[in-house]
Amino acid sequence: MNVSPDPVASSETVAPTWSPRGWLVWGLGAVAVLALVLSVLLWQRLGRMQEQLARQSQDAGQQSLEAKAWAKQAQDTVKDNAARLTLIEGRLGEVALQRGQLEDLIQSLSRSRDENLVVDMEAGLRLAQQQAQLTGSTEPSLATLKSAQQRLQRAAQPRLAPVERAVEKDLERLRSLQTPDIPGLLIRLDEGVAQIDALVLANQSPAPGALAAREAQPKPSAWPSWWSQGVQQVLGPLSDLVRISRVNAPEALLLSPEQSFFLRENLKLKLLNARLGLLARQYDAVRVDLTQTAAGIKKYADPQSRKTQQLLQLLEQAQQQLQKGESPRLDASLAALATAAAGR
Structure with a gap:
């Protein structure tokens, strides 16, 4: 007779039994695997960091070399610029000196021109004054003053402004002169x-005509006319001998x-x-x-x-x-x- 196995008993026989020790082993293995994986990842990351640092160090070295080259070039440029600046300053000093000399020369020429203008106008005015004194006419003086006024206006020098005012004053005076x-x-x-x-x-004695005219003038008299005529005929020759008159200068007589x-x-x-x-x-x-x-x-x-x-x-x-x-x-x-x- 065949006896069938008990399903409950068979299932109990097949199912494994998990003990705490097994769990510990499996946990430690998992931790070890995880640590290994993390170590590998960390190692890879460290490798990449080393490579990056190496590249950065290499780049920094190159940049340092380039910086040194640029610094040397800049130093050379600074020296060159300093030399050029010194040369330019020297030339600038020469230019300033030449400019000062040129300004002095221009001022000297300007003063010389003003002096020549003043001397020329003075000589012309003196000559015109002499001509005016000889001819008695104001035309030479007027013509010379007008010419001097025009020359002063063309010169336009502030130091000659008093001269221009004096010329205008003389012009007005001569125009009003009679x-x-x-x-x-x-x-x-x-x-x-x-x-x-x-x-x-x-x-001198009075002229005969004056005496005759004086005698011819009728004189009022209280005496009869025949008596007056007789007295005049007697006293007339006597009045010719003596004449009384007032003389201010005795030497005139x-x-x-x-x-x-x-x-x-x-x-x-x-x-x-x-x-x-x-x-x-x-x-x-x-x-x-x-x-x-x-x-x-x-x-x-x-x-x-x-x-x-x-x-x-x-x-x-x-x-x-x-x-x-x-x-x-x-x-x-x-x-x-x-x-x-x-x-x-």
């Missing part, structure tokens, strides 16, 4: 020369006929000399001659004579006209030019 009537004065002097011959001197002639000629020469001075535009000399002529007439001529009064009036009118004939002078411009020349 010139004397030379032809009219010459005519008056000619009339004066002609009147000297008819001048009545203090030592002591003139002889010859001296009277030379006196008239001397007065004529004075007026002719004044005429020549007027033509030469020597107004000061003309004034002196006219003053001396008037003084001689007042001293030696009869002040009561109408011819004497007319001649003195003519000389006075000539003196008044000469007051307008001042010689044109350029004192302001010449003084400014002298100051500018002294300030160089």
Whole structure:
């Protein structure tokens, strides 16, 4: 008889039994495997790190070499630049010195040009003043002042500004200056020369015509006319012998006929000399001659004579006209030019 096996018993026989020791062995094995795996991974990582460090060290070495090369090149460049800078500074010093010398030369040329301009204008103004004194005309002075003004405006130098103002002042003064009537004065002097011959001197007796005119004047009298005429016929010759008149200069009565002639000629020469001075535009000399002529007439001529009064009036009118004939002078411009020349 076949006996079938018990399923429960067979299952109990097949199933292994796990003991704590087995679990420990398996745990230690797993830990060992895990440690081995981790060691391998760590070793690989360390290898990669070493390779990376080696590459970085190699790169750092190359960079250090390159840095040294660049530093050497930079040092050479600095030395080269320093040498160039020294050379440039030397050349810059030379250029600055040349520039200073050039500026001094330009200033010297400018001062020389200004000095030449001042000297030229001063000479021109003095020559124009002499021409104006000789001709009595303001045209030479005006033309020279206008030319000087234009030259100063073209020069445009601040140090010559006072000269320009002085030139403008002289221009305005000359434009407003009045010139004397030379032809009219010459005519008056000619009339004066002609009147000297008819001048009545203090030592001369009245002319017969003047006595006749004086006697012909009717005189009021309380006596009858026939009695007055008889008295005049008797006293007339006596009045010719004695004449009473006022004389300011006693020496005028002591003139002889010859001296009277030379006196008239001397007065004529004075007026002719004044005429020549007027033509030469020597107004000061003309004034002196006219003053001396008037003084001689007042001293030696009869002040009561109408011819004497007319001649003195003519000389006075000539003196008044000469007051307008001042010689044109350029004192302001010449003084400014002298100051500018002294300030160089």
